[in-house]
Amino acid sequence: MVAMLTLEERLRRCTRAAVHLEMRDGYMRSDPRFVAWQQGVRNDSADSDPERRPWLRLVADLVAQGVEVRRARIVSEPVSDYIxxxxxxxxxxxxxxxxxxxLSRRRASGLALPGNDFWLFDDSSVVFHHFAGDGExxxxxxxxxxxxxxVKLCASAFDSVWSLAVPHADYQLT
Structure with missing residues (x-):
């Protein structure tokens, strides 16, 4: 049954594109990596090691198979520590x-957005993520x-955000 797949399984089933829209200013602040970062740990070799950070391996695998992986983040400015x-x-x-x-949240005011973060897989299915008020x-x-x-709403929302957003290399934290 498709509804019981893990995120990784859903991503590995993609053939064309997987897009992710994030709209919160903080997530899972209990994450040990975030806690360490708050305590000044920067440039940990694990940050860029696909063996210690499996997300990097997964993305590389997907892209090598021809799947476009895109993420857009709507953020309040000045940004939170988590951002x-x-x-x-x-x-x-x-x-x-x-x-x-x-994308600065101020620039997103005119966009029609779903109420929750989501992943859109091959323009055919969506997984919404639900978080508690504390980001967990x-x-x-x-x-x-x-x-x-x-699916159409999410595809349209993502495309609208993407067209206004700034590429990572050009985005300056405020």
Whole structure:
């Protein structure tokens, strides 16, 4: 059943594109990497090591298979510490092949956006992510749909954000 797949399994099933829209200013602040970063740990070799950071290997595998992987982040400015942490980790992700852009929340006011972060797979299905108010994953953290109207909404929202957003290499933290 498609609804029970892990994110990695869904991504590995993609043949053309996987896009991710993030709209929160903080996620899972209990993450040990974030805690270490807050304590001044920077440039840890694990940040760019695909063996210690499996996301990098996954992205490289997908891109090598011809899957376009894109992520857009809508962020408040000045940015939160968590967004600074994400920005710090994004360079190795881009080097692995993921395209990442950043959009100031102020520039997103005129966009029609779904209420939750999501992954869109091959323009055919969506997984929404649900978070608690503190940024931790909610108990029912994923919601899968292949409803054509919802897929269309998410594709349109992502494209709108992407067209306004700034590529990672050009985005300056404020």
């Amino acid at each position: 600074r942490f994400e920005h710090h980790l994004t360079g190795p992700t881009v080097s692995a092949g993921e395209q990442v852009r950043w 994953l909610a108990p029912d953290d994923e919601e899968f749909t292949d409803d054509p109207a919802v």
